[in-house]
Amino acid sequence: MARAVGSENGPIWALGMMSGTSLDGVDAALVQTDGTRVFAFGPSAYTDYTDAQRAELRAALGQWPDGSEVKNAARVGEAAHIALAQTLVAGNPTDLLGYHGQTLAHDPANARTHQAGDGQVLADALEVPVVWDFRSQDVAEGGEGAPLAPFFHHACARFIGAEAPIAFLNLGGVGNVTWVDPRIDAPEAPDACLAFDTGPANAPINDLMQVRRGIALDQGGALALSGTANTEFVQSFLAHPYFTRQPPKSLDRDAFPDLLTSVADLPDADAVRTLAACAVEAVAQGMRHCPSPPTALLVTGGGRKNAALMQELSARLSVPVQDIDDTGLDGDMLEAQAFAYLAVRVARGLPTSAPSTTGVAVPVGGGRVSYPLS
Numbered sequence: 001m002a003r004a005v006g007s008e009n010g011p012i013w014a015l016g017m018m019s020g021t022s023l024d025g026v027d028a029a030l031v032q033t034d035g036t037r038v039f040a041f042g043p044s045a046y047t048d049y050t051d052a053q054r055a056e057l058r059a060a061l062g063q064w065p066d067g068s069e070v071k072n073a074a075r076v077g078e079a080a081h082i083a084l085a086q087t088l089v090a091g092n093p094t095d096l097l098g099y100h101g102q103t104l105a106h107d108p109a110n111a112r113t114h115q116a117g118d119g120q121v122l123a124d125a126l127e128v129p130v131v132w133d134f135r136s137q138d139v140a141e142g143g144e145g146a147p148l149a150p151f152f153h154h155a156c157a158r159f160i161g162a163e164a165p166i167a168f169l170n171l172g173g174v175g176n177v178t179w180v181d182p183r184i185d186a187p188e189a190p191d192a193c194l195a196f197d198t199g200p201a202n203a204p205i206n207d208l209m210q211v212r213r214g215i216a217l218d219q220g221g222a223l224a225l226s227g228t229a230n231t232e233f234v235q236s237f238l239a240h241p242y243f244t245r246q247p248p249k250s251l252d253r254d255a256f257p258d259l260l261t262s263v264a265d266l267p268d269a270d271a272v273r274t275l276a277a278c279a280v281e282a283v284a285q286g287m288r289h290c291p292s293p294p295t296a297l298l299v300t301g302g303g304r305k306n307a308a309l310m311q312e313l314s315a316r317l318s319v320p321v322q323d324i325d326d327t328g329l330d331g332d333m334l335e336a337q338a339f340a341y342l343a344v345r346v347a348r349g350l351p352t353s354a355p356s357t358t359g360v361a362v363p364v365g366g367g368r369v370s371y372p373l374s
């Protein structure tokens, strides 16, 4: 029965799971899709990593599969994903799983990307076929391996009935933008999407809060709102060659390793406000690459709850900036839903990225499928 997943054409229920770069926890969400259209969104769930789990994952950041901390990280990640998936699989029909795994290292220039864990372990534990290792094929064929959510954004734009170009901004640990034209049917068509990572977003803010205040994030952006950005620093940040590179382009979580030390002399509030301003300016630079002005910028990911980021985005951009939840989509679950959608595309032999989304030479369907042994 499991092997029929790829040969049927109708909608099925897929459970997508994502553990993002901010290392906060795991998102899981069900989507009913045929790999082209979204038919319905199902229940979702989230689990925070414990401090111990987060520390074990963090210890493996930057490591490749032979790294000394990788086995631990894989075990921790798999266990957290399995426990969360069980809560959803038990009560909901689930035909397929999309398992992204924690990105530990990402180096598309050298055709390498590494997400922790093994889909076979999940398939066996959950008794559901699992699509995983979504990014390797893309980087092997010359792509950036990221972002991969753009095809799903295209489907979402059509789901909400958008009739003109619209953009999605994910403010996770890293920021990424997808510009989509929903009037074009196939997301892999050359003019349907343009996508790229904008720059650091919440990751440096979280890191700073952790180092200076011993807390995980700047709740609501309150601390940033009480500070003032150091514009000189923001300008020097913008001189980084990443911002003049043409998209598609992607970033590793720690691609700007000097950010925190550079704001070391600023008071906490000014330092965090400066990092927020950097994230916003990176988006503003990125928006210049859009083929046409979008009708709106729909902000998804945890950063949409940071009022400093949202206020500055609105002030800085000429397009309307909107919390994606206002459209009826779920900004907390969009990435997990993306990997549900992409899993079905992989199972059905449809591409998951294209020259316009990752810079890959031709549209490519990444991902491996593991079937339960029993």
Ligand SMILES: Nc1ncnc2c1ncn2[C@@H]1O[C@H](COP(=O)(O)OP(=O)(O)OP(=O)(O)O)[C@@H](O)[C@H]1O
Binding pocket: 019, 020, 021, 022, 023, 024, 170, 171, 172, 173, 174, 175, 202, 203, 205, 206, 217, 218, 219, 220, 221, 300, 301, 302, 303, 305, 306, 307, 335
């Ligand atoms: N209420 C809030 N106030 C301020 N910031 C918040 C709030 N909620 C979440 N965030 C920020 O958003 C982050 C989580 O966002 P999200 O879950 O979208 O990131 P991610 O999926 O881990 O990263 P990525 O998309 O880069 O893989 C948190 O680590 C925090 O920085």
Ligand SMILES: CC(=O)N[C@H]1[C@@H]2OC[C@@H](O2)[C@@H](O)[C@@H]1O[C@H](C)C(=O)O
Binding pocket: 020, 021, 103, 106, 113, 145, 146, 147, 148, 149, 150, 170, 172, 173, 174, 175, 176, 197, 250, 251, 335
């Ligand atoms: C290599 C990797 O895991 N990249 C993530 C990260 O987090 C945000 C941004 O950087 C994006 O490129 C990507 O994730 C989303 C889900 C994507 O592939 O669309």
